[in-house]
Amino acid sequence: MRSWSTPDVPALTGDGVPLTLHDTAADRILPVDTGLLTEAGEVGVYVCGITPYDSTHLGHAATYVTFDLVIRQLLDNGHGVHYVQNITDVDDPLFERAERDGVDWRDLGSGQIDLFRSDMEALSVLPPRDYIGAMESVDEVIDMVDRLLSAGAAYRMDDEHPDIYVDYTFTEQFGYESRYDEETMNRFFAERGGDPERPGKRHPMDALVWRAHRDGEPAWDSPFGPGRPGWHVECSAIATNRLGSSFAIQGGGSDLRFPHHEFSAAHAEAAHGVDRMAGHYVHTGMIGLDGTKMSKSLGNLVFVSRLTADGHDPSAVRLGLYEEHYRHDRDWSTDVLERAEQRLNRWRRAAVVAGELPQSHADGLVADVRAALADDLDTPRALSLIDAWSASITASDAAPTRDGDADTVPSDDSAGATVRTLCASLLGVAL
Template sequence: MQAWHAPQVPSLPRPDSGFNPVRVHDTASGELKVVGPESGTARLYVCGITPYDATHMGHANTYVSFDLLLRAWRDQGLDVHYVQNVTDIDDPLLERANATGVDWVALAEDQTELFRTDMRALNVVPPQNYIGAVESIPLVVDLLHKFGSDSVYQLAEEPRDWYFAVHSDPDFGQVAGLDEETALKIFAERGGDPERAGKRHPLDCLVWQLERDGEPAWDSPFGRGRPGWHIECAAIAEHFLGSTFDVQGGGSDLAFPHHEMSSSEAVVATGEPFAEAFVHAGMVGLDGEKMSKSKGNLVLVSKLRAAGTDPMAIRLALLANHYRSDWSWTDALLVEAEQRLDAWRQATGLSAALPADDVIAEVRTAMADDLDAPRALSAIDTWAAASLAVDGDDTDAPALVTALADALLGVRV
């Protein structure tokens, strides 16, 4: 599967004093953690969309958030191997296709292309590997062959689906840190089947679903069927990034069960640790409620763009909130972002301005400190306001701040 066109990311002068290592909040430990190597290649996996509806602000917030991490790593001279999946076969997609009378393949292709268009507009750097669930089926089968009968088992009664025994991983539960009662409740709410008869434990999760009437299926040694959601990401990450990589990312609603279970599956199959850090973006609401497809309370990137909103204003509205905070979208937030963008463009359009060294250093410090975009925005605000208020004499500064805003924040001014 093809990703979207990669934007040109400008380079900034390297600091004489060197870089602060990038630290982000690791959900598993509950602490800030240095992520990425000192040199070489940083490896990032971010869970992608299930393409049955358009990109809303919750999606945009997640992918812009991890774009910040990628840009911070690249600014420090690291290569980044970024992988993202597309769950282009799953129950919600099939349900939407049936409800609308659209072929499920056509629906997935159409919504994936809309997502690509939105990401391009928001200046998000694409993944190096953009992998659909359908094309990952051979990888899932390969990974399933690595399990023993104590960790993956087939139900005795029809339909004889295959399940992963979560407690075959002694450390199961370390990602989200939930007690079992809470875990069972969330598992049921987020696509799990704790009440299904024949499972060894209510939290055991589906890894291969046998064919159902009227649903797509593929041949495999485990029977004709299709992969479960969690094993899809485990297989893709393990194949493209190796058994252990730097960051597993996604929205905070993926910490459990998705990241918990995909991590345990990979650990049991390979005998190696999975991600060094589990990093989660906050939830975006509208009028105090979580924005979600099921509730229908969506603010769509594509509709804002169609109405003439500058995508860079949308991106600035997202960046005004710390990536792991929960917040609500408002019209006022977008107006503030448009005003901020206008001020930045006025200041960077000057023939000369105040020197840029301090603002570059402050933005770099903010981004290394848990991707603190609001602090970075404030630093550029201060420089822009001061440069518009006084006659600066640094003719290089406007171009440097233009490059800074794009290189580290992804904002084209």
């Protein structure tokens, strides 16, 4: 599937700082294992994509902007990165929304994927090299299901109900990624797409990997009969076929911690005989609106496309998302957006003033911001550092007496140019 255009990422002089990230499985901040490489010698990053039945809201944006930061830090350290993302373009929510709205589910999915692409372009998010739809990956899923059956990890229900499930007890380490107790796993499995009450399964928490054909649903031929992929195995197959059976980072929102990421990892580990699918499991917090969690059922979603259509600068949207740490559940409001727009304007004015100052006036800031972002993407600290620099530049005796024109481009060897490069390269923010 077509990805989206790549934004300009200017090269920043000097040395990057090795990236550390919180690993959910270890529950601590650890260095990213940049020695765990793909066959091509690159750092593999897999981030779960959208189910395209609604527009890109700020919860989506927060996740993809976070992993955009991850990739920018890796690139700043000189690493090649192979970034993969899926699109679950065959799934029950898509069918249900299409039926509700009286449209074809394929048309609904295509339209929302196009909107997602345009939103990511507006936010200057680096695109995945491989942007893969579930429909594109059916043969890969069939191969993985066959591997799971051959390993004895998967089983067919019966001839009357030929769905295929994976026995969740097959991998001894099941549960290591999420670290939830059994009661919590059972609850989330039921709430997040599982079917614990279905009779005939070996265990209530076994996950579906191949759904046999039902009337009114799309289906693909397979050695086990016509049907379609389960959700978790889709990501598992797409990731491991491009990045290898073990790769550096798997990421997504905290709501994917269980069951989705736990089962995706377990499927890969059972199919390929590895101990651990990803070196890091990284999860972003949820976004609320004015104190209430955003949800489709409440109708309180804030859409990226609506913000940009209303004239809000995408760089300000990014800054608003950076105001609190990516792992925190956090709130979005008009106040957050106003603060971000004010901050962006202050930084732009400072960059103009610093356009007549030597680069040395920004060298310390570059090093400090690199260190902040390398420390588990500490964006609040990075923003505070640039705030302090901006205030000092505009108040400094060394600053020119005039503010200058905000559209003035500073000379290439000035402090202003360096800070513009810093923000564009590491933060995806245009000054």
